[in-house]
Amino acid sequence: MSGMSGASALVASLEAAGVDVMFGIPGGAILPAYDPIFSSSIRHILVRHEQGAGHAATGYAQVTGRVGVCIATSGPGATNLVTPLADAAMDSVPVVAITGQVPTAAIGTDAFQEADIRGITMPFAKHNYLVTDPDDIPRAIAEAFYIASTGRPGPVLVDIAKDALQKMTNFKYPTSVSLKGYQPKDLPDAQGVLDAADLIAHSHKPVFYVGGGVIKAEASRELLELAQLLGAPVVTTLMARGAFPDSHPLHFGMPGMHGTVAAVTALQKADLLITLGARFDDRVTGKLSTFAVNAKVIHADIDPAEIGKNRFADVAVLGDLKHTIAALIPALARALSKNRPDLTPWLQQMNALKASYPLGYDLPKDGALLPQYVIERLGKISGPQTIFAAGVGQHQMWASQFLSFEHPRTWLNSGGLGTMGYAVPAAMGAKVGAPDTTVWAIDGDGCFQMTNQELVTCALNNIPIKVAIINNDSLGMVRQWQTLFYEGRYSNTDLESKRVPNFPMLAEAMGCVGLSCDRPEDVDTTIEKAMSINNQPVVVDFRVHRDAMVWPMVAAGTSNDDIMIARETAPDWDSQEL
Amino acid sequence: MAQHTLEVIVENSPGVLARVAGLFARRAYNIERLSVGPTSNPETSKMDIVVNLDGHALEQVIAQLDKLINVIAIKEILPDSPQPTIHDTQPDYQN
């Protein structure tokens, strides 16, 4: 094909890249692109804020495994994408962002709506482009999709000057992409796999430390087989919930700051961490120098820079985890046939801990509604196929703890950046990617007030998500830290959101159904009512007790050995044989 | 701590110096000396970066540099050896 505008070449390139939906808002610099978008087969969803477009692209990518796409104009449109792109970078989500830029001749002159978005996103984007020649558009788009979706996934931004969109070009989409400085390594080295198998076959207290990489690599089936072959405990990080079934007897929960006693202790007392697509984040390790001090480490990851970044790896296996785990299964079977350590005592210890310290909460005497109870019922009633997207705060931790995850790509949250406001737009993107699946956002009253405007987008575009606001009247997680570390001086954490806004009325005003619930005995019927509405978004204001706290907890900067199961209460280690 | 020189071959594209300098800044690595020059190939340039880093920290710098899409190859010139150690893209440092 030949003789089309750069804008048409952009849209044709997106079509050629297989894009079926994008989220965005037009404006001056990107306006030329919106004309061909009008007649394209790609569905464009007009959001109400660019941050919503970015998180929606992320939510879409996290449930489908495909690249999520967002589009915005120059200046403020582009800077509004910064938070979701930083978020996607921290959680390794494949997202491509297209932004308009002021005309080439105006770049560098502080022109109207000029912002150096390439410079702004340079520190965290996996890569980015500034395109000023229409002939370069197809290659930039092809490379952006390739870079975003291969290796360790991440966000790529393509900033296109307005004149490049307006000028004519001969469109030709590249049939292949090859980049001298970017060659992700998918297949693991045979020697690394053998070394890993050998180390596993000689350890007595191994633990599978499973991170979000397993979900990205679509390696859950392989992981299940590997874990059952060895019969060792499995822990799944916040980003990996659903990578391994919660119901499996080898699963010991989530490690980290609000992890289970069993999962935290499994890592602490292990003699070998079989690390699969995890990155030794400080929220998992606690004080690094006291983390799993007796453990050797196998680190399997696709990103070479993660190896040894926070923790030395005795054996590193670089590659796509699907290939790595698939190769590890026969290698381990062979190694175990020569030497099979008895893991029974180790499993017995872990099972004893799991039995002694299950996740739980005390029912209040005064009949108040507890957030944990609401979330537990949401999980039970909506079932294991449901997709949940959480905000950031206490409700996020309770959701990770009290929902039960059986399948990968059913749990979406902002793990790395901790972005309040993630849930509603991410749920929107998730529902677009999985229209036949129930999608619940579990959001805080604080988070909800950051991005709820996208419910208008949902209502108008037939995206019937459901939102459970865990309304504890406050910035609960911060309040919890004030309770524990600032003598209960509640500086600026009281949101008064049981008074204002009226969430059900706000929901109704945005074209959603608004419900409210403040008694335990009404929880089930309210959830069932919400489940029965499928032609409109639904918002439920669960008005919960404000003093509930997230336990267990490893305080920031302290050792995992100092995990507390309640205020000033450590596990009774003397009664445990470890 | 010994000084190490990294010879970094980069694509000759706009912004590549900012990418490299930004990486050092945000990961809190000090650059002792930096020079950029042409290579025989007009599509690439060579950066000589002198750092005061050793062992693990040096490995991290190289691994992070190598993640930059515009970085094609990194050679480490060891302080006491005239022969450069060649680091391919996506090397396997720990094994």
Ligand SMILES: Cc1ncc(C[n+]2csc(CCOP(=O)(O)OP(=O)(O)O)c2C)c(N)n1
């Ligand atoms: C954008 C942003 N601003 C501030 C914070 C700091 N922060 C973390 S949790 C939290 C409170 C969240 O309140 P809410 O949404 O009501 O959730 P809750 O903890 O009460 O469940 C705050 C302010 C953040 N994570 N993100």
Ligand SMILES: [Mg+2]
């Ligand atoms: Mg709250």
